[in-house]
Amino acid sequence: MTQDLVLDIDGTRPLTAEAVADVVALCDSAESRGGQGAVVVRVSGAPGELRPEDPTVGLVSKWERALHRLERLPALTVGVADGDCGGLALDALLATDYRIATGSVRLVPTLAGGGTWPGMALYRLARQGAWAAPVRRAALLGAPIGLSDALALHLVDEVSDDPEAAVAATAELTGDISGAELAIRRQLMADATTVGFQEALGAHLAACDRTLRRVAAGTAS
Incomplete structure (x- = not known):
């Protein structure tokens, strides 16, 4: 640990x-x-x-x-x-x-x-x-x-x-959340107070895509 x-x-x-x-x-x-x-x-x-x-x-x-x-x-x-x-x-x-x-x-x-x-x-x-x-x-x-x-x-x-x-x-x-993923979620929350929906959507979709790829990789292994 x-x-x-x-x-x-x-x-x-x-x-x-x-x-x-x-x-x-x-x-x-x-x-x-x-x-x-x-x-x-x-x-x-x-x-x-x-x-x-x-x-x-x-x-x-x-x-x-x-x-x-x-x-x-x-x-x-x-x-x-x-x-x-x-x-x-x-x-x-x-x-x-x-x-x-x-x-x-x-x-x-x-x-x-x-x-x-x-x-x-x-x-x-x-x-x-x-x-x-x-x-x-x-x-x-x-x-x-x-x-x-x-x-x-x-x-x-x-x-x-x-x-x-x-x-x-x-x-x-935090469980299995990696440091990088934690930082991404922190930034998404911070941006939510100043960034509009359309502008935020791309960043959230990119984060979702990374998560799905990681889950798929974990399932394959």
Whole structure:
């Protein structure tokens, strides 16, 4: 059985080149394994208000691109959150496929310059939370999103007092779905919010064709 890849992210720490490199290295490892095994991102902590000398726009761009790569990995990505999660921790959590939370979790927007940090966490919150009231309060006022709201809005998938067991059970849910096939289905779901039926149809038919060919090959063997 392939061992899961694990990355710990401390949301109290500032964005650095090392943080970007850690996510890039995780993605390199996952891609080199062809999607075998899960990728587990354990997050906790929230920063204080950002200072002018903290990140540069160039560094933020590299961080966001690394997280976007994490979102598209040919492997199941599982976020495990504990306590307050903000900053890098919230960014990474929202980029995972399946999110497990302990009972103490709150999603905490980062504050900067008298407002909320306008990074891609706001984009993911709005895209995934459908502009519900808790998301609007978080994005515009910096109000934390409590666990009950996070569950109701599907920003987290389950609450567990044994995250390791929950991760193992989640990994089993993928069954025989390969990493590449998982990535294809993730992309089809993401496209559904912005792509019209006619444009989406071709991609879905191509995926169906690949699946039928794989089933036929398996039956023949």
